[in-house]
Amino acid sequence: MTTTSATxxxxxxxxxxxxxxxxxxxxxxxxxxxxIQDRFLKLLVAQMNNQDPMNPMDNAQMTTQMAQxxxxxxxxxxxxxxxxxxSQQAASQMLQAGSMVGRKVLAEGNTLAIDGTTAVGAxxxxxxxKEVKVQVSTASGQLIDTVSLGTLEAGQxxxxxxxxxxxxxxxxxxxxxxxxxxxSAVPTTSLMRDQVVAVGSNADGLTLTLLGAGTTPYTQIxxxx
Numbered sequence: 633m634t635t636t637s638a639t640x641x642x643x644x645x646x647x648x649x650x651x652x653x654x655x656x657x658x659x660x661x662x663x664x665x666x667x668i669q670d671r672f673l674k675l676l677v678a679q680m681n682n683q684d685p686m687n688p689m690d691n692a693q694m695t696t697q698m699a700q701x702x703x704x705x706x707x708x709x710x711x712x713x714x715x716x717x718x719s720q721q722a723a724s725q726m727l728q729a730g731s732m733v734g735r736k737v738l739a740e741g742n743t744l745a746i747d748g749t750t751a752v753g754a755x756x757x758x759x760x761x762k763e764v765k766v767q768v769s770t771a772s773g774q775l776i777d778t779v780s781l782g783t784l785e786a787g788q789x790x791x792x793x794x795x796x797x798x799x800x801x802x803x804x805x806x807x808x809x810x811x812x813x814x815x816s817a818v819p820t821t822s823l824m825r826d827q828v829v830a831v832g833s834n835a836d837g838l839t840l841t842l843l844g845a846g847t848t849p850y851t852q853i854x855x856x857x
Contacts, residue, residue: 732828732840736857739840739848741824744768744793744804751795753806754823756788756854761810761818766791771803784810788823788854823854 744751751768764784768777779793798804810818830841838850 730831732856733830735828736825737828737840737842737853738788738790738823738855738857739826739842739845740821740852740854741826741845742805742807742822743824743844744795744806745825745844746795746798746804749794749796751793751798751804752790752825754788754790754825754855755808755810756821756823757784757786757810758819758821759786759812760784762813764789764808764810766793767807767809768793768798769805769807770799771805776804821854825857 738754742753744753753766755764755766757764761784764781766779766781767775768779769775776798777793779791781789781791795804806822808820808822810820812818824845826842826844828840829843832839832841832847836849839847840850840853842848
């Protein structure tokens with residue numbers, strides 16, 4: 633009778649242990665692989681100590697549980713390695729980008745760079761255009777000049793305009809209107825010339841601080857002059 637009661641107690645104790653779910657909960661709470669392993673081993677020892685002698689743990693089940701904890705530990709180790717590699721790559725990119733400080737670049741934007749009596753900028757055409765026009769406006773949006781660049785092939789093209797008659801002391805912007813041979817509009821990207829004064833990074837990746845445009849994502853830099 634006593635034996636039956638003890639066996640029932642052991643069986644009842646065993647039924648309260650679910651090593652797979654407990655290991656999963658431990659893995660969720662632990663912050664390092666060593667903590668995960670420590671909690672798992674404690675749970676495994678507790679389960680073995682409280683197992684029913686008449687119905688011991690199956691070796692296959694124990695092997696499966698060990699494989700599960702090794703998988704969790706391996707994933708954590710892989711994540712740590714990938715984070716380390718990402719940090720090293722970011723540092724390498726920052727170091728390489730440092731050589732761009734002081735260089736002129738073409739970045740996405742529509743501000744004209746004035747060099748004496750010449751205004752310069754660039755455009756990128758997605759396709760060939762029969763007619764390309766550059767419209768120059770003041771900061772307030774007043775149109776002050778329209779210049780034809782003629783026929784241009786797809787790709788990047790720089791341009792320079794006579795700025796001797798343009799208002800001085802104010803920022804000037806430009807808009808590109810490109811038309812294909814069939815009269816349809818050709819998608820364009822306006823590019824402005826600027827100078828790199830510093831490099832940095834944020835959550836989105838590498839950034840360049842430009843003299844005129846300020847902080848600009850590196851992905852918006854189309855050319856280094």
